[in-house]
Amino acid sequence: xxxxxxxxxxxxxxxxxxxxxxxxxxxxxxxxxxxxxxxxxxxxxxxxxxxxxxxxxxxxxxxxxxxxxxxxxxxxxxxxxxxxxxxxxxxxxxxxxxxxxxxxxxxxxxxxxxxxxxxxxxxxxxxxxxxxxxxxxxxxxxxxxxxxxxxxxxxxxxxxxxxxxxxxxxxxxxxxxxxxxxxxxxxxxxxxxxxxxxxxxxxxxxxxxxxxxxxxxxxxxxxxxxx
Amino acid sequence: xxxxxxxxxxxxxxxxxxxxxxxxxxxxxxxxxxxxxxxxxxxxxxxxxxxxxxxxxxxxxxxxxxxxxxxxxxxxxxxxxxxxxxxxxxxxxxxxxxxxxxxxxxxxxxxxxxxxxxxxxxxxxxxxxxxxxxxxxxxxxxxxxxxxxxxxxxxxxxxxxxxxxxxxxxxxxxxxxxxxxxxxxxxxxxxxxxxxxxxxxxxxxx
Numbered sequence: 001x002x003x004x005x006x007x008x009x010x011x012x013x014x015x016x017x018x019x020x021x022x023x024x025x026x027x028x029x030x031x032x033x034x035x036x037x038x039x040x041x042x043x044x045x046x047x048x049x050x051x052x053x054x055x056x057x058x059x060x061x062x063x064x065x066x067x068x069x070x071x072x073x074x075x076x077x078x079x080x081x082x083x084x085x086x087x088x089x090x091x092x093x094x095x096x097x098x099x100x101x102x103x104x105x106x107x108x109x110x111x112x113x114x115x116x117x118x119x120x121x122x123x124x125x126x127x128x129x130x131x132x133x134x135x136x137x138x139x140x141x142x143x144x145x146x147x148x149x150x151x152x153x154x155x156x157x158x159x160x161x162x163x164x165x166x167x168x169x170x171x172x173x174x175x176x177x178x179x180x181x182x183x184x185x186x187x188x189x190x191x192x193x194x195x196x197x198x199x200x201x202x203x204x205x206x207x208x209x210x211x212x213x214x215x216x217x218x219x220x221x222x223x224x225x226x227x
Numbered sequence: 228x229x230x231x232x233x234x235x236x237x238x239x240x241x242x243x244x245x246x247x248x249x250x251x252x253x254x255x256x257x258x259x260x261x262x263x264x265x266x267x268x269x270x271x272x273x274x275x276x277x278x279x280x281x282x283x284x285x286x287x288x289x290x291x292x293x294x295x296x297x298x299x300x301x302x303x304x305x306x307x308x309x310x311x312x313x314x315x316x317x318x319x320x321x322x323x324x325x326x327x328x329x330x331x332x333x334x335x336x337x338x339x340x341x342x343x344x345x346x347x348x349x350x351x352x353x354x355x356x357x358x359x360x361x362x363x364x365x366x367x368x369x370x371x372x373x374x375x376x377x378x379x380x381x382x383x384x385x386x387x388x389x390x391x392x393x394x395x396x397x398x399x400x401x402x403x404x405x406x407x408x409x410x411x412x413x414x415x416x417x418x419x420x421x422x423x424x425x426x427x428x429x430x431x432x433x
Contacts, residue, residue, distance in 0.1 A: 151382025
């Protein structure tokens with residue numbers, strides 16, 4: 001059984017997004033750090049969905065356009081898209097690198113978009129909130145690692161210059177891909193996991209109760225033991 | 228300050244459960260019983276420890292920017308790249324936006340986070356708070372997400388392997404300083420409990 005405490009929102013209390021202070025939402029601004037107070041992140045679902053859609057659209061050029069042009073007197077000239085880069089590493093026998101790039105550039109962005117969709121659905125259904133909250137934390141954490149391929153391009157371009165044997169140029173795909181990563185990170189960040197808990201049966205019950213209790217901000221919240 | 232030092236409540240950032248702030252023995256954590264988020268960690272000397280780590284990170288950051296990061300050897304020629312070289316290289320090729328993004332994620336953001344932490348933590352060790360401590364602290368928590376030094380390091384390792392067949396890459400002093408920077412900054416960030424930091428800042432004298 002999940003433990004069901006009262007929620008801050010049900011008492012008209014908002015947790016400051018920056019400093020974590022709990023303050024009546026009527027105060028508008030956090031008295032400590034002057035951040036605007038909200039019960040939930042504003043327009044959370046709308047922003048999350050819009051940013052995710054943007055990321056999904058940008059994911060197409062990110063995969064079709066080359067991220068890197070390599071010209072070498074040894075191996076001739078070649079264009080790498082994200083996937084062809086992975087395949088090439090695999091063929092060369094660099095399995096760990098192939099797996100890292102595949103995980104960071106292909107698996108994580110796709111899983112991330114799927115996870116965000118699952119989270120948005122969970123806000124409707126309110127099912128298994130604990131697992132969904134864990135999924136949210138994971139999504140927030142792994143997003144940044146997709147940037148690996150972009151950094152590889154940046155480093156290769158920086159280190160290989162005006163060599164006669166070797167020439168490396170960045171491709172438009174790298175820019176599109178960096179855009180995908182930034183958009184998915186923003187999408188995950190705009191999502192408010194508290195919405196999932198609001199949708200659970202107890203959350204709904206508590207919000208109903210909230211209307212009566214809003215005035216009594218000082219009503220006794222849960223006491224708790226430390227873990 | 229006209230505001231009361233602290234409200235008697237903490238709210239869970241992930242599920243909005245609200246609790247009266249429990250008395251926590253030193254070194255123990257408070258976990259939200261509903262969603263298992265970490266609410267509080269009481270580390271008695273975290274300001275001193277974090278300040279020391281951030282100072283070390285600042286030194287590593289300077290070293291990482293001064294010395295060569297990688298050296299490319301091809302065709303009997305050597306070519307050093309400094310850390311900022313991955314930004315200037317892109318910029319030279321006309322990829323201004325991408326150069327800006329890379330520079331932001333692996334140079335500007337870590338630099339800002341380190342500077343802001345020093346500005347907040349060093350005076351706080353003596354119970355003092357400087358003028359822009361609150362807004363800086365707020366900006367810092369937003370900036371932390373965009374600091375991708377550890378991802379950049381993974382990128383550097385992949386680049387080594389990628390070029391391995393075409394040319395020889397050797398690691399410079401800056402690379403190892405960068406590793407040090409990552410370790411120090413990451414431990415500083417994990418040591419700092421945000422709500423404790425804000426509480427201490429409110430108690431500090433201006």
